Amino acid sequence: MRRVVLFCHRHAGWVIAAWLVVLVGLTLADRALGSDYRDTVNLPASDSSRAQDLLSQVQGGVQAGDSERIVFATSRGSVTDAQIRARIDPMLARVAGLPHVTQVISPYSPQGQPQVAGNGRVAFATVSYSAGANKVTTGQARQLVDVARSAGQSGLTVEVSGQVAMRASPPSLGGAYIGLLAAAVVLLVTFGSLFSMLMPVLTAAVSVGSGVAVVGLLTHVMNVAQVSPQITALMGLGVGVDYALFIVTRYRQGIKAGRTPEDALGAAAVTSGRSVLFAGLTVCVALLGMFTVRLNFLYGIAIGSSVAVLLTMLAALTLLPALLRVIGKRVLSRRERRRLADGRPQAEQEGRPQAGREGRPQAEQDGRAQAEREGRPRAEKEGRAWSRWARAIIGRPVTSTLATVAAIVLLALPLLSMRLGISDAGLDPKGSTTRAAYDLLAEGFGPGYTGPLVITGRMDRTGAREAVQGLAAGLAHHDDVARVPPAVFAPARDGGTVAVLTVYPASSPQDEATADLVRDLRARVIPQATDGTGTRLYVGGTTAVDVDFSQALTDRLPLFIATVVGISFILLTIVFRSLLVPLTAALMNLLAAGAAFGILTAVFEWGWAGSLIGVDRTGPIEPYLPVLLFAGLFGLSMDYEVFLVGRIQEEWHRLRDNRAAVVRGLAATGRTITAAAIIMVLVFASFVMGGNRVVKIAGLGLASAVLLDAVVIRSLLVPAVMALLGRSNWWLPRWLGRALPTLSLEEEPTGADAPVAAEPAPVGR
Structure with missing residues (x-):
């Protein structure tokens, strides 16, 4: 460890240049190639995955991809008024021509009549995609939202809900830069030196910038969740400043004790440096432990966060020693440099003056004057406290x-x-458009309309259709179900038939009652309806996927x-x-x-x-x-x-x-x-x-x-x-x-x- 750190210290110019090349190169590559973040949940053995597989077999692929809703509401009159329709119809026609869109069901069509709320002030159009939301780029998602919202004016509100709409507004870094500025202030107060403050901040900024760029590039070779850049920056900034701080602190102690810069850095390398190496590897191991959960959604987060921590650790052990060479003894405050120049070094071990048998500092017993007469450095005030x-x-x-x-x-x-x-x-x-669309849907139709369940199954056996129709009739009277439209029997690509039954819960997708409904459908309601027919029906839809995902992680x-x-x-x-x-x-x-x-x-x-x-x-x-x-x-x-x-x-x-x-x-x-x-x-x-x-x-x-x-x-x-x-x-x-x-x-x-x-x-x- 000492050899590596001292090598970087002695070849400071080359090391700093190498890190700048890495940062600039990765950033430019990330911006040139763009990013393709995808929230992909793969649960191959789950009920919801089997339901999605059946939907993908529907002829024409209408049911194979994501389904969005364009929700609109008027503050006066009804959404069926001619002037409202004159603005909605052209907008829906433009949406139908967007990439990956296979079908748009307007609330003004015979098929979409149930998509108008009972109060007449809220309605929605269904937009079907040929691919999942993870296949839709951020630009295409924004295009959908922009086209939809363009019709909203003069008392008409238009919003979009669904996974594609969520991709239009990926999470941002929030106030990360404010946090970094606050960290700089704390460092300045702690060290009393501008250069000591800059060292951890610069080291963390370079390493985290490189880490975020790496995560963006990883999106082209594996599935990486949209929240990964934020988690990467979160972890990288946190540990990056800390790792550099530990080494700078020990280095400063050595300099204040009168050591040469190389000697002080060597001592810091084999103490704080080794601690940083071990701590960084431990964080990486802990993050990569997410692979034991065996859910692909977490893999990108685990690798991205580990890359950020690894880069911050490497920067603390290579870039930081090089920067310390550049600033020299300016790592100390002016008062500390004057004290050192006057031949009055401080104790390298803060709070570690000579000890007696009981562990009580002898300098504290004899007093400051006696300690100085004996030539022993006086511990700093903070060490005594x-x-x-x-x-x-x-x-x-x-x-x-x-x-x-x-x-x-x-x-x-x-x-x-x-x-x-x-x-x-x-x-x-x-x-956000998704929040506004949710509120409009919940107001006009009820909270269950924001996350319908989709029951699917092959209709290859005798009595299968009758079982699905009987299931629909029974669910119409279920206490936790708000509405069940008639079942749709769609032709499959292999010549068979797939049943699609949409169920709107009475509660919102995140309510425990909705999760209980999914479990009840699978364990009791569906088995009773299909008993004796040999038909298998599966509960799918976004809400069902969420329930399965939660259960898999809990297990x-x-x-x-x-x-x-x-x-x-x-x-x-x-x-x-x-x-x-x-x-x-x-x-x-x-x-x-x-x-x-x-x-x-x-x-x-x-x-x-x-x-x-x-x-x-x-x-x-x-x-x-x-x-x-x-x-x-x-x-x-x-x-x-x-x-x-x-x-x-x-x-x-x-x-x-x-x-x-x-x-x-x-x-x-x-x-x-x-x-x-x-x-x-x-x-x-x-x-x-x-x-x-x-x-x-x-x-x-x-x-x-x-x-x-x-x-x-x-x-x-x-x-x-x-x-x-x-x-x-x-x-x-x-x-x-x-x-x-x-x-x-x-x-x-x-x-x-x-x-x-x-x-x-x-x-x-």
Whole structure:
């Protein structure tokens, strides 16, 4: 690690030029080729997939692709008035000529008469596509919306609902740039140096820009969800600033202690640099753990996020050393440079003056004057403050542990009522065409019209048609069904017949009652209607796909969690050569994740404080978000675990005094961890200000978890638990120690840094 970092430092010009070429080249390639983001859900064994396969067999392909709705409403009169029709008909004729459109059913046609609401003020036209929404480009989607909306004026409102319409307004980066600016302010306050502030910001910006471009290029070789660029930027900016901050902090400590730039950078490389390498790889492993869920929708998100983290890690280990060569000692503030020039270096180990047998700083006992007379550097103010905080915690470890765990469990309680499901268009951002169309449909026809179910089946057996017709008649009286139009029997390409029965639920697509209706149809209603005929009917449609997707993710979530926790445990065991440190880290990370999910449930499902972040309607949590957030949270929490415990381990090997090691480790890293957490929270919180609900949930979830992890768990719970466990923290069976590879996060001690000879401390110290 030292050789790589120092090589980049010595060849700064070439390294910086190489990164600029990578950034510019990838960005230009992405803009030249464009992007093709697709929200593709492939559940081959599900009921909804079989229904879609049958629809694709319908002759002419009318039912094979996506179906959109152009909804229009008038504020006066009726939508059937001549002046309204004179504006709608030409617009629908233009829509019929758009790419991939195979059929447009107007509410003014005999077939479309049911598409006029009972109050006469709302109606919709159905637009059928020959392909799924993922095959429609963003430009073609915008063309549909623009053509439809062009008819809206003088009291007539026209909006579009459906998957194609959603592609017309892909999620944006929201307030990411505001978050990056806020992070810069925190860095400036923390370091007091403009150049120290610029280093993490520039490193993160270059690496994240390259990562987003890579994700855009990946869309041409694999399915990548529309939300992937936002998640990529979210993860990349968060960890990118943090990784650079860890290295810059350790580098500054070396420079302030009087080391040469290369010596200081080499020390930072084998301590913070190795921590960054391990933390970055852990985040990537956690994100790639989403492959265990075996759902192609998550693959693009997993790879895109991992690429962003990998690039930020590489930038911190290569680009950052090169930039540090350019700025030299300007990484310090003017006051710090003057102090260094006057021959008054500061302690490299913040908060680590000479220790007595009980782990109390000797300089604190003798006073500042005595410390300076003895020639010992005085610890910085922040180090002393964190030392006092650490001693207060380990002085009452049981109380600190119980109080912290109780607070976290309290925050996690709403998790017990979390409901996973796909939110409908009613939760789309205000002002979007899909949200407006949803509201118009719900007002004119009822909420179920925004997400109809489609029951399909082959009519090859005797009595099949009669069974479908009987099913339609029975569903007309079902309590959870609003309307059932007559079944359509369409010819299939192979010469057979496919039945298509549309069912409009009484509840909205995201309501639990609608999911219950889908399950009831499959488990009871359809089997009873087709009993004795040998006919198989399948429940499809967008709402049914969402139900199947949610169920598939719920079923596979335990395996995913076990995989991520298990791999992280193994990696931490290798790094810290301990069993209890990884075990407690895993349990604490689970607590932080539970608390974050509890906060999300309270805000997005219960509506608590939702208005503060623009949440005006409540709904379920998207089923893939717990997978994504858990991977991200577990990976990000390892950053602080490695940075904090790695420093505690350094002190333990020097002193063999557990309590002193905990105090000094927290004193040396507390300020940096807090600053890093604030920066990451600001970056994540900036995404909450965006309009997309999924991005809001991801931003708030990550921000909450990081805040809890850094401020509560790493700064309070970890020191308390490590004080309780004492020397047992570092226990590892000899046979396992011999079997594990050796990976140290420590700088090789020399001279004054050599381990202090000390009597073995009893367990508990």
